[in-house]
Amino acid sequence: MNSDKEANQETCELPIHTRDGEFLAQYSKKGLCGLSFPSRNSRNGDPLRDAPIQAQIRRWHEETTHALENALAGQPVREFPPLDLSAGTDFQQRVWKILKSIRCGKTLSYGQVADEIGDRKAVRAVGRACGANPIPVLIPCHRVLASKQKIGGFSGGLDWKRKLLAREGVLLLD
DNA sequence: TAAGTGCGTCGTT
DNA sequence: AACGACGCACTTA
Numbered sequence: 001m002n003s004d005k006e007a008n009q010e011t012c013e014l015p016i017h018t019r020d021g022e023f024l025a026q027y028s029k030k031g032l033c034g035l036s037f038p039s040r041n042s043r044n045g046d047p048l049r050d051a052p053i054q055a056q057i058r059r060w061h062e063e064t065t066h067a068l069e070n071a072l073a074g075q076p077v078r079e080f081p082p083l084d085l086s087a088g089t090d091f092q093q094r095v096w097k098i099l100k101s102i103r104c105g106k107t108l109s110y111g112q113v114a115d116e117i118g119d120r121k122a123v124r125a126v127g128r129a130c131g132a133n134p135i136p137v138l139i140p141c142h143r144v145l146a147s148k149q150k151i152g153g154f155s156g157g158l159d160w161k162r163k164l165l166a167r168e169g170v171l172l173l174d
Numbered sequence: 175t176a177a178g179t180g181c182g183t184c185g186t187t
Numbered sequence: 188a189a190c191g192a193c194g195c196a197c198t199t200a
Contacts, residue, residue, distance in 0.1 A: 091185060110193050125185040127192045153192025
């Protein structure tokens with residue numbers, strides 16, 4: 001577990017409009033710490049609408065926006081904003097780091113990720129860690145498949161996983 | 175073979 | 188103590 005769990009509760013949420021709907025990016029003082037898929041009920045009568053946004057966060061948000069646009073188009077992301085993954089456990093952070101290394105259009109199996117961690121038997125734990133990924137799409141947990149190129153699962157809904165993989169040209173077996 | 179069942183194993187709640 | 192975004196061995200038809 002992390003010691004400074006409650007330390008920075010201060011986060012700033014900003015929307016990102018895409019052809020796939022309105023994502024929501026969440027920033028801490030350290031960087032991008034969350035990204036959520038479009039949801040129907042997220043029309044915001046935003047009480048903090050006029051709150052001043054720090055220049056640094058605006059800059060990060062620009063980077064996030066560009067990164068997300070590329071990722072949604074199935075193209076490699078050139079530049080990332082700083083990512084704040086400090087909310088995750090050590091194990092989760094190890095998994096997420098491996099996910100970041102999977103290049104666009106490539107995939108790993110849950111088992112292969114477990115191998116890279118150094119413990120094949122941790123396969124199921126890897127699946128759990130993938131599901132806990134706070135920044136989907138940008139941290140490409142959708143590029144982790146079950147064995148034999150089967151789709152596996154996805155916390156954001158399997159439709160999203162299929163869509164993202166299809167745009168990167170990945171073929172599934174299912 | 176294709177589809178279904180059972181169980182090992184590990185981090186998290 | 189119980190539960191998974193798994194994987195493998197092992198039934199069945």
